Amino acid sequence: MKLPPYAEALGLSVEPGPEAPVLVMPFGNEVLGRPGFLHGGALGGLLEMAAIGALNQMLEGEGGECRVKPVNVTVDYMRGGRDKTTRARGSVTRLGNRIANVEAIAWQDDEARPIAAARMNYLILR
Amino acid sequence: MSAVTDPPRSWPFDPxxxxAARAAGHGGLLGIGYRDHxxxxxxxxxxxxxxLIGDVERGVLASGPILALMDMATSVGVWLRLSSFHPHATLDLRIDYLRPATAGRxxxxxxxxYRITRSIAFVRGQAHDGDPADPIAHVAGTFMAPEGYR
Incomplete structure (x- = not known):
């Protein structure tokens, strides 16, 4: 997965996975909101990147050239992000001809206890 | 022994x-600044x-920084409506991407x-890149104050 400049600004790295990559975001000043906590915007950016990663991996598996455009995103913030590494993974709920519905969750210690989740809709230009 | 006083729960808010005090953190990386209120x-x-580019081919900003911008703008909108700062957390935020931002702008x-209850603030907003009549994004969301807004 090739990361855009914004992902580098967040300090992201990629752990490949069978269905979707896991994006890893270290804690640091670049992603700090109020003292000691992750910024909601950085967390939202991470979730969007994880969703796109999952979608791209599925589209590459299908072969064929296409571009994706984000239509919208809804982010739910569940727990404050603390001073530790955050991971996020997307999963494609449905891939159609024109629209993909994708979800992503972000967690710190335990994947079963997400700190934030996002739902995104993408337009697919084949 | 000196008397222990709790820190105030809220105080007057001046955007x-x-x-000016918030150069550090993610907002500082993004360079988000004040315009008007x-x-x-x-x-x-x-x-x-x-x-902050998300689409290298077209030079378009990633959507994450726009999400951060709107999270902050709506959050400040809450404190302005209250006329005081209260600690709160984003509960949810939805963004509709109406069109890509223009590269370079x-x-x-x-x-x-637009509404505050005891513990929830309801917010909305728009983002544009020069012409408010041609917005690039529309947002709706909620914030929650764990200790209440009032």
Whole structure:
């Protein structure tokens, strides 16, 4: 997965996975909101990147050239992000001809206890 | 022994001082700055920066920084409507991407708080890159104050 400049600004790295990559975001000043906590915007950016990663991996598996455009995103913030590494993974709920519905969750210690989740809709230009 | 006093739960809110003091953190990386405000809204600016590009081919800003901009603008809108700062957390935020931002242009985000209950603030806003009549994004969301807004 090739990361855009914004992902580098967040300090992201990629752990490949069978269905979707896991994006890893270290804690640091670049992603700090109020003292000691992750910024909601950085967390939202991470979730969007994880969703796109999952979608791209599925589209590459299908072969064929296409571009994706984000239509919208809804982010739910569940727990404050603390001073530790955050991971996020997307999963494609449905891939159609024109629209993909994708979800992503972000967690710190335990994947079963997400700190934030996002739902995104993408337009697919084949 | 001196008397122990709890820190105040809220205090008067001045957006210009708030942003002058906030050069650190994610907002500092994004370079988000203050533009204008009213009784229940704030307008902030996200300067164009190649480090924030999400679509390399077209040079378009990633959506994450726009999400951060609107989160901050709507959050400040809440404190303005209250006329005081209260600690709160984003509960949810939805963004509709109406069109891509134009490469090279700053993004202006205006966030408004249109209703506050005991513990929830309801917000909405729009972002544009020069012409408010041709917005690039529309947002709706909620914030929650764990200790209440009033």
């Amino acid at each position: 210009t001082r708030f942003f 009213g009784p229940d809204w704030a307008e902030l600016e996200l300067p164009y920066d190649p480090r 700053s993004v202006i985000g205006r966030g408004e708080c």
